[in-house]
Amino acid sequence: MISRVLPMVRKTARCLTGLGIAACAAILATPQAQAVHPAHWSYRTEAQYSTGTFDGTVVNNYGQLMLGHPVNSLLPDGKFTFVNAMVHGLHGGIYFGTSPDGKVYRLTGGKVTAIYSPKGAAVQVLAMAINKQGQVLAGINADGKGELVKLVPQAGGGFAHKKIFSSSVVRYIWCILPMADGSIYFGTGPDGAVWRCNPKGAAKAILHTGEHNVMALLNAGGGHIIAATDGAGLVMRYSEKLKKARVLLAANNAEVDALAIDEQGDIFAATASPVLAQSGGGAFKPQGTSNGRPVAVMDESGMAGAQRQAGKPAPGKPVARQHVVKMLLAGPRPLPFPHTGHVKSNAVYQIEPNGRTSVLLHVPDMVLSMLYSHHHLLLGLSGHGRVVSYDPITQSRSMVVFSHSCHDIMCSAMGRHGRVYFGTANGGQIFRMEPGFAPTGAYTSKVLDAALPAIWGSAHVDAHLPAGASVFIRTRSGNVKNVQQLGRFWSSWSAPMPANSYRTISSPAGRYLQFRITLMSGKAKASPVVESARVNYQQLNVPPVIDSITATKMAGKPMYSIKWSASDPNGDKLSYHLEYKQQGIPVWIRMHASPDNSPYAWNISGLPEGRYRIKLIADDAADNAPQTALRVARETRYILVDTQSPQIAQLKATVKADGRVQVIGVASDSGSAIVAVAIQVDSQKHWQPAQASDKMFDSPLEGFKALTARLKPGPHRIVVRATDSQGNSGYASVLATVR
Structure with a gap:
């Protein structure tokens, strides 16, 4: 039968106006079916914020949302695919190299000019540097050959180019390190060597690492060059004086793509293994630290x-x-040089001047570029257009998302006045990050799913507000999840609700909600800081669902086994009631109440014969107010209640000449079909089936006959048993004497 919704008490329109509960961003716990009580989404961790969209805002590893550095994109959208390498000119301007077009460009005053276009069908500009004379150095792969080119500014504004190295053995020049004496070091592949080109232009391989590619070079001072490789992820220190190298780190078979050094001579090495990357789904984790700041x-x-x-x-x-x-990082450290244990993610390693090596930070993605600036490491990551700023001292970290359309931060360069530039791939762009913080910024949550239609309660943002700064939150709601394409079917953004207050959300009831937090510095000289955000919601109560109800006659007993299956979309606790009524009588009689869905054995021995229907009622009153509780019912088909035994008449026994006895008779039942007749001689265990007169037992009136085996002379008692379709049996007996 079809389920029917039966309101226990009529719901009033007021149930849509006042109840509230939680909603606030990357879900603290994914909403699941639950009783209709206030629930919430809470944002207070970096992982929760990471599912949303940042516009001029950043979040740190303590889950604090704040204004980020002002960021500007400098290149026309869609013109470039890969910005592989970049360097800031001594007198201004940005020089960058690209692929697949394989050119060197200059960006100055908002104008982009190609200053060098190598010849070849397949050209990639993979590395760039600038020497103390302001000359641009470019490492190029041109049709399978590695080339090192020097671009010299001319008085007329152009650039003269000079090829200072070319080799068919070397296909790739991954990194370039110009020195103060005019010499140039560069790392190559697939020969895995470090080359030195002296001031006169003569080049020579000075270090063969044993790996395929040297990915990064660093001047450590004191006549030492640091080289990083792919393969085993070696970080090596080469002495110009001794002409020897020493391995400082083997980074767990993860290639090291980036190197940096701080004022104290600590070297930082970052890995870029696609195998260890988690596509942004993992978490940043400082090594050897406990909870807290x-x-x-x-x-x-x-x-x-x-x-x-x-x-x-x-x-x-x-x-x-x-x-x-040293005080702050005095916690447990990994194994010292030359191996740091089994690190299961990409990582930033710290190598101290005394040779001690430790894992500084676990990173969920590949680190493709790294700078050390103003006591912070700036890590350019693969995927999602993200840069992480990390302070090794306090272990504080903040994440900047430039653009979800630009996937990989391939390179970075320091500019003037504290500016930092980042080049991206899979959406070639250059972003300029300014010092200080943006005057305004916003964070937009992902679409939050209440799982069922819901009403919205209060929104609360806990924020620290310097004098003159402000933070407010807006919401919008809808009943379709794809807000990108179907946002026109959503409500408009609500009026702003100020931080540090509890305001009722005015967005219409619906299944989906989204919120936006806006931060404004105003006249303050510091950014406002959002400590947490919380939005409350409550699912509208929806009726329980009865999937099935069955009634099965129990063999040999005047009972039916009643079983059912039911659930509640809200996760409410359900209670059940069973009722029955006889066909033709408009009265339902309650027979059982149950707090769970355990099967019920219905005793029908006292009922009049006839057809009955059973109804199951499920209600969610245990978890809802009377005004909002709901119940549903589902009925079975009509079932037959027949507790009377079949009757046996016209029973006759005839003794054959060979000593066998033939038994005949008629079996009948008032309500059910006769399904079997059997005979038993002298109370033996064996019951011998009889045969229907019309070859089949299938009606309430059936004639039957049976022939016994040869019996011994003397009297014999023969019992006849007739059984109906409800399992009721009737008995009769007849006496036969064999002579």
């Missing part, structure tokens, strides 16, 4: 208290930065 606690003299107690440094002397690093 590591901080340096300073006393009035500017000293770190823990170090002063240990006697370092002397009283009154400011704490040197490297001392704070």
